[in-house]
Amino acid sequence: MNNLAKISATTGGLALFLDLVPAQYAIYPAALIVLCAVLRALIQPPKASSRWAGAYQIMSAIGANLGWALPRLRPGISVVDVPREDKEAAKLAIASAGIAPLTSTGTPKT
Numbered sequence: 001m002n003n004l005a006k007i008s009a010t011t012g013g014l015a016l017f018l019d020l021v022p023a024q025y026a027i028y029p030a031a032l033i034v035l036c037a038v039l040r041a042l043i044q045p046p047k048a049s050s051r052w053a054g055a056y057q058i059m060s061a062i063g064a065n066l067g068w069a070l071p072r073l074r075p076g077i078s079v080v081d082v083p084r085e086d087k088e089a090a091k092l093a094i095a096s097a098g099i100a101p102l103t104s105t106g107t108p109k110t
Contacts, residue, residue, distance in 0.1 A: 011064060036063030047084055 018026055040063045046052040082090045094101055100108040 007064070033062060033064065036060070039063070 018029060021029055036059045040056075040060050043056070046056055080090070091101065103109055
């Protein structure tokens with residue numbers, strides 16, 4: 001299933017869920033969804049073997065952050081995922097290829 005289909009299914013499911021909640025209480029699940037989306041954008045993913053990996057995935061799902069949704073929303077920036085153990089080797093490979101690494105805001109490091 002491609003990312004567009006996943007996003008459509010998730011947002012449709014969230015909208016359906018919010019329709020089932022009485023209007024006076026709808027702010028609480030909506031706030032939870034927004035909070036999870038914001039936390040997902042701010043918190044670095046844990047290692048796959050971490051005990052927090054499952055909680056992070058649940059938070060991601062509630063916040064409707066699917067797959068590589070966040071990096072792909074930044075135009076002109078590509079992201080290559082590598083295991084944390086290979087982070088330094090990936091940095092060296094990028095530097096040896098003459099590619100300037102970017103900061104988290106997408107500007108070249110100086």
